[in-house]
Amino acid sequence: SGRAVLSQEMDGNKSHSHSARAQDTDLGTKGTSSFDYGNKTSDTTGNHNHSAGGIYGGDSVGGKSRVQSDGNNQLTSWNGDHAHTTWIGPHDHSVYIGPHGHVVIVDADGNAETTVRNIAFNYIVRLA
Numbered sequence: 684s685g686r687a688v689l690s691q692e693m694d695g696n697k698s699h700s701h702s703a704r705a706q707d708t709d710l711g712t713k714g715t716s717s718f719d720y721g722n723k724t725s726d727t728t729g730n731h732n733h734s735a736g737g738i739y740g741g742d743s744v745g746g747k748s749r750v751q752s753d754g755n756n757q758l759t760s761w762n763g764d765h766a767h768t769t770w771i772g773p774h775d776h777s778v779y780i781g782p783h784g785h786v787v788i789v790d791a792d793g794n795a796e797t798t799v800r801n802i803a804f805n806y807i808v809r810l811a
Contacts, residue, residue, distance in 0.1 A: 686803040694800040698793035707784035712777050720771035727764040 686692070 688803060690803045692798055692801050692803070695794040695798050697797040698791050698795065700791040701789045703787040703789050705785040705787050707782055709782040710780040712779045715776045715778070717773050717775040719773035722768050722770050725767045725769070727766045730761070730764045732761050
């Protein structure tokens, strides 16, 4: 068979595969448990201002002063880099998962042929 005398061959199954399927199911909507995140602080990036421009012909609307300009953009004041604290508090979330399935792949595995664990000694038996 081309094997060396007293060489060992391990047992193994012939290469084969299996089919598999994960059926579709509707998991609907799932909820998370509630957790109190308390106060959280933003980072301090974002040094910026805003532009506000336009031409306005009056001096107030509803008793409030308006931005007046000759048509050039006017800038709001710079507040510099700053942070904000926001209360998030206890809350939970609902997540819609809905109907879906999954692909299952089972790769073929095994040897070229089915083998039984053995040691090649046939040559020695024939000499006797």
